[in-house]
Amino acid sequence: MWLYDPFRFIILTNLGALLLCLRFPRRKYYWVRLISLLLVNIIIILGMRYFGRKLHIDSLWLSSGTYFMQYALTFALVWISYDCHILTAFFCATVGYCLQHLTMRIVGLFIRLFSIPSSLLYLIILQLVFAALVYSISVYIFYRRNGYKRNEIVISNPVQLVISACALCVMVVIEDAMIPFVFSIEDRMILAANFVSSIIFAFLILVLEFNVLVKDEYRNELEVTKQIAAREREQYLLEKTVVDTINIKCHDLKHQLNILSGRISDEEIQKIKEAVDVYDSAYKTGNIALDVVITMKSLVCLNKKIEFTCMVDGSRLNFMHESDIYSLFGNILDNAIEAVDKVKEAEKRVIILTLKEEKGMLFLRSENYFNGNPQIVDGLPMTTKTDTAYHGFGLKSIRNVVQKYGGNLRLDIHSDTFALDIMFFDRR
Numbered sequence: 001m002w003l004y005d006p007f008r009f010i011i012l013t014n015l016g017a018l019l020l021c022l023r024f025p026r027r028k029y030y031w032v033r034l035i036s037l038l039l040v041n042i043i044i045i046l047g048m049r050y051f052g053r054k055l056h057i058d059s060l061w062l063s064s065g066t067y068f069m070q071y072a073l074t075f076a077l078v079w080i081s082y083d084c085h086i087l088t089a090f091f092c093a094t095v096g097y098c099l100q101h102l103t104m105r106i107v108g109l110f111i112r113l114f115s116i117p118s119s120l121l122y123l124i125i126l127q128l129v130f131a132a133l134v135y136s137i138s139v140y141i142f143y144r145r146n147g148y149k150r151n152e153i154v155i156s157n158p159v160q161l162v163i164s165a166c167a168l169c170v171m172v173v174i175e176d177a178m179i180p181f182v183f184s185i186e187d188r189m190i191l192a193a194n195f196v197s198s199i200i201f202a203f204l205i206l207v208l209e210f211n212v213l214v215k216d217e218y219r220n221e222l223e224v225t226k227q228i229a230a231r232e233r234e235q236y237l238l239e240k241t242v243v244d245t246i247n248i249k250c251h252d253l254k255h256q257l258n259i260l261s262g263r264i265s266d267e268e269i270q271k272i273k274e275a276v277d278v279y280d281s282a283y284k285t286g287n288i289a290l291d292v293v294i295t296m297k298s299l300v301c302l303n304k305k306i307e308f309t310c311m312v313d314g315s316r317l318n319f320m321h322e323s324d325i326y327s328l329f330g331n332i333l334d335n336a337i338e339a340v341d342k343v344k345e346a347e348k349r350v351i352i353l354t355l356k357e358e359k360g361m362l363f364l365r366s367e368n369y370f371n372g373n374p375q376i377v378d379g380l381p382m383t384t385k386t387d388t389a390y391h392g393f394g395l396k397s398i399r400n401v402v403q404k405y406g407g408n409l410r411l412d413i414h415s416d417t418f419a420l421d422i423m424f425f426d427r428r
Contacts, residue, residue: 004120006045009070012103012131014038017074017096019139020153024082033081041073067172071097087161088153094165095138095209101168102202103127103134109195141210153213164208171201287314289322290329294353297333305349306340312355316362319424320405328401329353332366332420335395339370339418348416362424370418398422 027033045066052062074096079089107126116122175198285291294310301308317325336351343349348369355364402409402422412419 004124006049006066007042008127009100010038010041010045012100012127013070013074013096014041014077015096016099016135016138017078017092019135020092020095020142021078021082021084024084024088027081027083030081034077037073037077037080041070041077044073045070064173067097068169071169084153087158090158090165091153091161091209091212094161094168095142095206098168098202098205098209099135099138101171102199102206103131105195105198105202106130106134109192109199112192112195138206142213161209161212164205164212167201167208168205171198171205285312285314287317287325289325290314290317293326293329293333297330297337300337301351304337304341305346306337307350309350309352310354312353313357314355316355316357320401324401324404327397331395331398336366336368336418340368342371343369345369360425364422364424366420368418369416371416 048062048066048069052066071093075089075093078084078092079086082089104127107123107130110116110126110130111123116126285294290312291314294312298308298310300306320328333351333353336353340349340351350369352367353365355362357363398420399409402424405424407422407424410421410423412421
């Protein structure tokens, strides 16, 4: 048993950390590093246990020192084997140790509650079963929140990580000090209560660890959203200048064509006028920002041979800031154009945009066809682009603008049609 315990301890702690690293970039000579460090880990921990047993040393500091050494070795295993930040390795080691601790305390509680025979075979089976459950659930939660988005954990604020690691270390020392008293307790329920408190403590540390990821994820998304908003404001001003310039040039060119009448054939003049009319067909919706974005997107649709139908009254949007109007309609139409551009059937290359007021409420609807089966996460379709650093924020930006003005957003997705409905209630 004395040989099995440290092996179990080493395997479970390292396994918990390595499961979080599946998508991390590996360093050169990865397998050599990994196997070498695992062998060093086994030699050091077994050596500490052996000499402690040989010299009859069974002190609190030796026991706790073994746990802290394993913590350090797991950290080294991640940091040396994977190309990651030191805080990332620290995070993985903390989670790995905590998962091991949580698993063993659950097993201990189960044994005490149900009086499981204390044979090595029963112990191994229980540890395998509960380890599979605890690790599977934890890893699923981790990758559900973080893993599919990026290949590395980025921790910008280490304070919470340090606090949780310190709490884990304190828990280890306290529980080691309590071991002689705990196993002298004959009341099974009091003993079980001790295990329950340890399980709750370990669980809370895990929650703190994963909360670090959630906070950093939201912080990163907020920063990207701000950058995108700044770019959209710059793009709006640029496109507004472009639209104004095009309108002026088209107007001047029409006058020049009238002067050329009689010098070139009427047929040639008509062709030129038709070409000019395409660029002189700026939308006049009653809102300058909306005019700009719809005019520019309609030209994109024309170039991509997408039929664009627009029935909007821009004067109803005067309660919104110009940059928000540009962001809202720009993202709506960009998403629609991206989806329709993948549709091959000519009759389905259509985008319909309507904006109307009924009973004091403003209704905005965008409809288009699409190919494929969109993945819905947090109520929004995920981007199909491989670069997710700045993509995938279109619908989030739409939702942010809608919520800013107290509106409501609803998606209606069928087999090959996509509709986005937005309602604004209080427009003061």
